[in-house]
Amino acid sequence: MRVRIHRGTREIGGTVVELETEGQRLLLDCGLPLDAVPDAPVLLPEVPGLAGPDPSLLGVVLSHGHRDHWGLLGHAAGTPPVFMGAGTQRILAAASFFIRDVPALKVGAHLQNGCPLSLGPFTVTPHLVDHSAFDAYAFTVEAGGRRLFYSGDIRSHGRKSALFERLVNAPPRNIDVMLMEGSSLGRLDEGARFPTETEIEAELTEVVRKESGMVLVAASAQNIDRVVTIFRAAKRNGRTLVVDLYAAEMLHATQKGSIPQTCWPEVALFTPWHQRVKVKKAERFDLIERHNKGRLFPEDLAAHPERYVVLFRASLLDDLLKAECLSGAHTVWSQWAGYLKDEKTAGLIEKLKAHGIGFEVIHTSGHASIPDLKRLAGAIAPRVLVPIHTFEADRFPSLFENVVVRRDGEWWEV
Incomplete structure (x- = not known):
């Protein structure tokens, strides 16, 4: 060979x-x-x-x-x-x-x-x-x-x-x-070790506990381990995990009953404007319909932002700002720190800071x-x-x- x-x-x-x-x-x-x-x-x-x-x-x-x-x-x-x-x-x-x-x-x-x-x-x-x-x-x-x-x-x-x-x-x-x-x-x-996912869960749990507003956790929806970690940190604080349609579909695609789904009472779907437009153009209304059980709307987020932990990405920010639910919010960056050097990500961080939204990094490799x-x-x-x-x-x-x-x-x- x-x-x-x-x-x-x-x-x-x-x-x-x-x-x-x-x-x-x-x-x-x-x-x-x-x-x-x-x-x-x-x-x-x-x-x-x-x-x-x-x-x-x-x-x-x-x-x-x-x-x-x-x-x-x-x-x-x-x-x-x-x-x-x-x-x-x-x-x-x-x-x-x-x-x-x-x-x-x-x-x-x-x-x-x-x-x-x-x-x-x-x-x-x-x-x-x-x-x-x-x-x-x-x-x-x-x-x-x-x-x-x-x-x-x-x-x-x-x-x-x-x-x-x-x-x-x-x-x-x-x-x-x-x-x-x-x-x-x-x-x-050489002798150092990365934090375990269990340790990341403990850190996130403490952050969610001490924050009085909405907590945004920027993580990849395809990192299913991390989504489970975020879900557990939210649940341990009596909060609901909010995912967009893309993340909901990633979770659905695992076909694992042990992995959080939007049909669970502790998980909810929030569909941003750009995803609603995409679904309408493609006439793929079935994608939203299978997650309807736990769907949230801007007024729900605005009424009680302290109840939610959001699996966050930059494309969600404008919708959340329009919903006026980010007063006292805090962001956790929970993916590779190298992305923070990107011009696009740097712009996101500046925008978060401009709106008084806190920011910290909690991640493992x-x-x-x-x-x-x-x-x-x-x-x-x-x-x-x-x-x-x-x-x-x-x-x-x-x-x-x-x-x-x-x-x-x-x-x-x-």
């Missing part, structure tokens, strides 16, 4: 890994680089089967539903079949109504935890993992008598931490090469700390460990054993 990493040996995001054996090929992820400029031309990696059909490309196996792992597929004229979790497919399908560049994917099959999938000469075994994306997987790939393990994006401090412990306690054996993400290198000291990466690498004990999804590949040899640093575009034998 041969491997080449098209992107990822020297950067976080844009991951594309190509495997080849017996003249047939498979891709692990096909992501858009994080530094891609919206609406700018996208340069596809030199993978036959992306720019045009090629029967030797058997498909793309997606680790999870973050754009830096699937985003190039919307630019691939070759439309290879895509293999992903059923939850990932449902979330991407639901998101496509709201986000214009989410592609319609040709689904080959759904991944199931621990169930081997045969694709030509390749056998792919998915391992469900803890990550900030719902339905995320690592993979063991067998071909040509060799075994490769790909970590995807992984952590141990989320709500699914038991999955990490299960992987460490019962790892795949006889791994020739391990491709391991290193997102935390350069962001976190979607990626493993260095001590947990060491635990993972030690448990799997690969013959060779190759850094991926990191800006700090050169630091790997000082932290892990059997490291070989590869270059983007370089073919090598497993």
Whole structure:
């Protein structure tokens, strides 16, 4: 089995890994680089089967539903079949109504935890993992008598931490090469750990307790772990979690009865103007109708803002200001702090401050700390460990054993 990493040996995001054996090929992820400029031309990696059909490309196996792992597929004229979790497919399908560049994917099959999938000469075994994306997987790939393990994006401090412990306690054996993400290198000291999702819940609970007005929590609706955390912090304070239609659809797409839904008494839908217009133009009134049980209107928010915690995004601000419900409100930024450097986000913060709305950051990473990466690498004990999804590949040899640093575009034998 041969491997080449098209992107990822020297950067976080844009991951594309190509495997080849017996003249047939498979891709692990096909992501858009994080530094891609919206609406700018996208340069596809030199993978036959992306720019045009090629029967030797058997498909793309997606680790999870973050754009830096699937985003190039919307630019691939070759439309290879895509293999992903059923939850990932449902979330991407639901998101496509709201986000214009989410592609319609040709689904080959759904991944199931621990169930081997045969694709030509390749056998792919998915391992469900803890990550900030719902339905995320690592993979063991067998071909040509060799075994490769790909970590995807992984952590141990989320709500699914038991999955990490299960992987460490019962790892795949006889791994020739391990491709391991290193997102935390350069962001976190070697011995430090990220806060757990439980600790984030405790912090948010205290913020909601002490604030007398509406609390706005800016978090990704696709970070289902975080939405559960926000819901629990609201409920512990006797408040209702308010979501917009996009977030309501993300929660609905999980098809998990244990995850908050708008039919729950502690969850409510508030549909901003731009989403109402979108629904009307598309005549997709069914989207709102399935969430009608818990629907709120501006006058409801204005009457008792202290009763609500809002899953917030910038596009909601004008509607909330018009509702006159933000007197004494407070905002919590609960996603990657790097976004705070964006011009658009900086403008949002200035607007919040101009209206006297407080602001603070409470967040944890979607990626493993260095001590947990060491635990993972030690448990799997690969013959060779190759850094991926990191800006700090050169630091790997000082932290892990059997490291070989590869270059983007370089073919090598497993």
